[in-house]
Amino acid sequence: MLDRALVFFKEELSNYIKxxxxxxxxxxxxxxxxxxxxxxxxxxxAITSLMVNLEEERTFRSGATRINHLSSQGNQAEIPHLDLNFHLMFVANFKDYAEGLRILSLVLKFFRSYRLFTQKKFPQISPEIQQLSTELVNLTFMEQSELWRSLEMPCSPSALYKVRMLIFQDAEIEQVETGTALRNILTETSLL
Structure with missing residues (x-):
């Protein structure tokens, strides 16, 4: 699903710039x-699109390892979904510095115009993705320096966006077997 989200942004942004x-x-x-x-x-x-961070969205996370659903077929258990956010960086790598800034400005305009990406507005988005929202991330000079150093790349004009939220849910539902109902419980005690 990560690949589909990144390809979606790449294609939509390329079309917008075109x-x-x-x-x-x-x-x-x-x-x-x-x-x-x-x-x-x-x-x-070109503008290089690069995922630089992946994080779990813990706000909506259930602490349970399994969620049980009662149905007419018995007790069904499913693994809770995993909510992920990721940071997507767009780096302008142009020989003509001014041209790179012009194209990077179009990236900023695109994400300013479209902050929420849904199936209704963008039918080409993968059916697995309910919606994505974006927000520009402001990094301090120190954070920028650390990011570029960790990527082992020279600092270039760029924009960093936090993309919320991909929901990973396994389609398989595990059936939990339940035993026969207990009828009588016998308790034995002994006196010493």
Whole structure:
């Protein structure tokens, strides 16, 4: 599901930039190439879309390891869903610095115009995804420095968005077997 969310953003953002530039920029949003052992390679004259963090949304989390549902077929148990947020960074890697800033500005406009992505508004979004919302993340200079250092990349014009919330739910429901009903309980006590 993560792949579908990232591809959705890549395609929608590329289409938006193509429209806004009058068709001058096609497929300008790209994923990086990962080369072993750990090098991230960005394409030239493109916006690189990169997931930099994945976190569990704990606000809606149930502490239970299983959720039981009573039905006419017996007691059914399912594993609670997993709610995830991720941070998506868009890096402008252009030879012409001003052009990179212009295209990065279009990224900012896109996410300002569309903050909530639903099936109704975007039918091309994967049916597994109920909705996604985005918010621009403000990093301090120290946090930015740490992020770029951890990516082992030179600092470039970029925007970081927090995307909420992917809900992972296993489609399989496990049937919990229940034994026969207890009729009599015999308790024995002994005197010493």
């Amino acid at each position: 429209i806004k530039t009058g068709g001058q920029r096609e497929d300008v949003v790209q994923f990086p190439e990962i080369q072993l052992p750990k090098e991230i390679v960005m394409q030239n004259n």
